[in-house]
Amino acid sequence: MRVPFVDLTVVIDQIKDAYLEAVTRLLDKKHFILTEEVEAFERAWAQKCEARYCVGVSCGADALYLALLATGIKPGDEVITQGNAYNATVTAILQTGAVPRFADIDEDTLTLDVSKAEALVNEKTKAILPVHLFGQANDMAGISDLAKRHELAIVGDCAQAHLAEFDGKPVGALGNVGAFSFYPTKNLGAFGDAGAVTTDSEKIYREILARRNLGQVAKNDHQYFGFNMRLDPVQAIALNLKLQYLEENTMARKDAGAYYDKLIDQADLPLRPVQKVKGANHVYHLYVAQSLQMDRDDLIKSLLELGVETAVHYPVPVYKQPFYDGPKDPCPVMDEVSGRIISLPLFVGITREQQEYVIESLNKTLN
Numbered sequence: 001m002r003v004p005f006v007d008l009t010v011v012i013d014q015i016k017d018a019y020l021e022a023v024t025r026l027l028d029k030k031h032f033i034l035t036e037e038v039e040a041f042e043r044a045w046a047q048k049c050e051a052r053y054c055v056g057v058s059c060g061a062d063a064l065y066l067a068l069l070a071t072g073i074k075p076g077d078e079v080i081t082q083g084n085a086y087n088a089t090v091t092a093i094l095q096t097g098a099v100p101r102f103a104d105i106d107e108d109t110l111t112l113d114v115s116k117a118e119a120l121v122n123e124k125t126k127a128i129l130p131v132h133l134f135g136q137a138n139d140m141a142g143i144s145d146l147a148k149r150h151e152l153a154i155v156g157d158c159a160q161a162h163l164a165e166f167d168g169k170p171v172g173a174l175g176n177v178g179a180f181s182f183y184p185t186k187n188l189g190a191f192g193d194a195g196a197v198t199t200d201s202e203k204i205y206r207e208i209l210a211r212r213n214l215g216q217v218a219k220n221d222h223q224y225f226g227f228n229m230r231l232d233p234v235q236a237i238a239l240n241l242k243l244q245y246l247e248e249n250t251m252a253r254k255d256a257g258a259y260y261d262k263l264i265d266q267a268d269l270p271l272r273p274v275q276k277v278k279g280a281n282h283v284y285h286l287y288v289a290q291s292l293q294m295d296r297d298d299l300i301k302s303l304l305e306l307g308v309e310t311a312v313h314y315p316v317p318v319y320k321q322p323f324y325d326g327p328k329d330p331c332p333v334m335d336e337v338s339g340r341i342i343s344l345p346l347f348v349g350i351t352r353e354q355q356e357y358v359i360e361s362l363n364k365t366l367n
């Protein structure tokens with residue numbers, strides 16, 4: 001048997017015909033920039049996230065950058081993020097001229113350790129940027145409390161957390177602003193690059209709305225320094241159609257995640273799945289576990305020989321990437337964990353047999 005890491009067949013087939021028809025209608029209308037399809041998606045996504053506003057943008061990396069700018073982050077400010085932030089998270093901070101500071105992570109949940117973040121706060125700290133990795137929200141009670149006490153903005157990296165919640169509230173409605181990616185393999189994925197920001201603040205909304213469109217507040221009235229970071233209508237069409245399946249597809253992911261939990265537990269494997277954050281639900285963008293005995297890279301190779309594709313999110317912390325020359329706050333847990341984590345195949349349409357084969361292959365290799 002062969003189990004791919006990701007297979008998009010089901011989620012493409014769900015909308016393929018309707019998508020092609022809608023794109024044909026777009027060609028007939030001959031209007032291609034910031035169309036009604038984009039506005040319809042923005043309304044729908046704001047509603048899904050229980051946020052007052054949404055602005056569709058070009059990709060998740062740009063969503064993060066615009067979110068930071070609109071919360072007032074300036075050169076020289078410090079923004080605390082987590083040791084296992086993604087490259088785009090850190091790049092967005094650097095683009096504003098601010099300085100990223102890295103808080104270590106919790107060894108069990110792999111989410112930001114709030115006490116470590118607190119230790120980094122100083123007079124230059126202006127924001128905290130939790131990354132809701134793998135589909136699970138961070139401890140937003142702890143982060144909100146920290147932000148409140150030190151008057152920090154909260155910008156959430158929600159790129160892997162569509163429909164994830166903390167205390168029953170969707171991540172896009174937590175903090176000052178949420179930044180989403182709709183990269184094709186995400187839980188809500190476009191057919192190319194796309195992203196969005198969600199917020200309850202009218203001020204942040206208006207600023208991002210203008211900045212993503214070269215700073216224009218009306219035709220030829222450029223009130224802000226802006227960029228071309230608009231959401232493309234062809235992507236908005238895909239997103240509007242896919243949105244109809246998001247709940248059903250999220251249920252399928254959760255079901256597959258719970259099945260791995262059960263199989264790993266029954267097989268008594270030396271593998272420790274990411275633990276649940278109290279108060280958070282997990283939408284299983286990725287199923288991540290730590291290899292407790294076997295070398296992770298050897299494990300990946302052996303699984304591949306058995307036909308099982310896996311991945312690592314992420315093998316090298318951003319502060320150790322060659323391009324990065326900012327402060328390298330010590331993150332010993334992250335350093336250790338980045339060598340142990342492995343992401344197992346999980347996608348909408350993965351079968352029970354495929355999941356059982358993954359566990360059988362793990363069993364063969366590990367025991």
Ligand SMILES: Cc1ncc(COP(=O)(O)O)c(C=O)c1O
Pocket residue numbers: 059060061062086088089131133157159160180181182183193194195
């Ligand atoms: C956690 C995280 N942040 C940011 C991004 C950047 O999103 P994009 O690729 O749409 O720019 C991604 C996805 O690639 C991501 O997974």
